[in-house]
Amino acid sequence: MTAQPTTENRTAQLMDGSAVARRIVERTAARSAALVESAGVTPCLATVLVGEDPASVTYVKMKRNRCAKAGILSRHVPLPATTTTEELVATLTELSADPTVHGILLQHPVGPHIDERAAFEAIAPEKDVDGVTMRSFAAMGFALPGFASCTPGGIMRLLDAYDVDPTGKRAVVVGRSAILGKPVGMMLLARDATVTYCHSRTRELSSLVREADILVAAVGRPEFIRGADIKPGAVVIDAGYNEGNVGDVEFAAAAERASLITPVPGGVGPMTIAVLLEQTLDAAERLSGTSA
Template identity: 55%
Template sequence: MENLILDGKLVAQSVKDSLVERVSKLKQNGVTPCLATILVGDDPSSETYVKMKGNACEKVGIQSMRIHLPKETKTEELLETIQKLNDDEGVHGILLQHPVPSHIDERKAFEAIDIRKDVDGVTSIGYGQTAFGFGQYPSCTPAAIMKILDYYQIPIEGKHAVVIGRSPILGKPVSALLLNENATVTTCHSRTTNLAEMVKLADIVVAAVGKPNFIQGDWIKKGAVVLDAGYNKGNIGDVDYEACRINASAITPVPGGVGPVTISMLLKHTVDAAEETLV
């Protein structure tokens, strides 16, 4: 497995291929899976992400409902929009595109999403269920990382995983998911001392820090598996790719690594949620 490139496009396609038949069966039962995306304001990156997610939905037969609110929208108005989607039986997943304008209480908005429709894993209830090991819809990027490890049959049990980053929708939930698979997990962050020495102990490295080329090649233990969940300006990850792949036995590129799988997991969770309505 020396210098294996973990191809996220390949993994994402396998997930999407598995959804086509499931979506077809749902439609035969009178249910069309529907993902509602809410975009507040005119951030060009967010607009691009929402468009990408909508296009991905349509390719596998999922209905994409796009709601675009002006940047002046108040928290209460956003909460009303979310509640309408909660009440709409034709909507199976709700995604509030991050970030929202600074005057909006983003956490309050996330918490308003019905747990049955929290396909992006942003509620505290969803996070708690993920940590306890029975969450149906973990945050999509952590779910993508686990899917890549599974697809390439990379062992997790008994391995030492080091996660760099502790955000509530990436670092913390991926640490919990790895722990649930019997890894020994060290979660590092901006206050961690001797970070490089910590990373050198890792069999599995998850970079989720949001700083371009932050993880250095000499931090990587020979044979470690490196998963780069960073996406910075100019299509640059959190890992110095060329330097880190020298020691890594397997590594995700940026772009084309974790990103495509993240979107495919969002689609999978939406289909999962639609299937729950038939139970």
């Protein structure tokens, strides 16, 4: 795809994450079928959910449905909300040792009474297809082989699909979470962008946003980024999802200034799941000794 903005009403071109993700899932399904035929190995993703938070239940169900489309088995492990850190760690350790499981996804958040970092670190690095362990984070930071955090990985794939080359561009990341803001900035830096990290407490945020050739909004606040602050011609990646299908960027106003912009929903979200499935297949190939 070529990153050319439309001229009608000076509205930005939408970055169709759903379409790009669909192609990734189709290729993953073809590779999965080939793995089954050549090695008799069916890729398997284990999803672990603590409690019954409605949003988390919906996300896990969506991921399991996508697994079926990609030819990947889905093993769901529901745990009660009263699960302790020790119990969760034991479950993840058991799944890590199970040779029939190739990828592990711990749906987060897991509840304030659980040490989430301890839980993440119980996932074997070779099965960390969601890119949440410290080892995966280090691999992203050093641009070494490993599993990317899925949302940042999906963002980079989306930029590539629309021929957006980060080289030499000023990238501004608004957000600093360990599985989104920080790693996407590292990935952009590895692609020769000049990266500025910002967050909800950054002073004079608007002036920094105005300098962004590539803006990644991942702060978790509805319409936190004003459309009037978008640099004309900028590429806007809205990784936020808030109640009412609202992102972190003031979409309508931003679309009048950007060249490319992701919709919410239908932009970053589908890419996150597609990368998760692709990385599960990558893990299955490596663990079965069939990867190139």
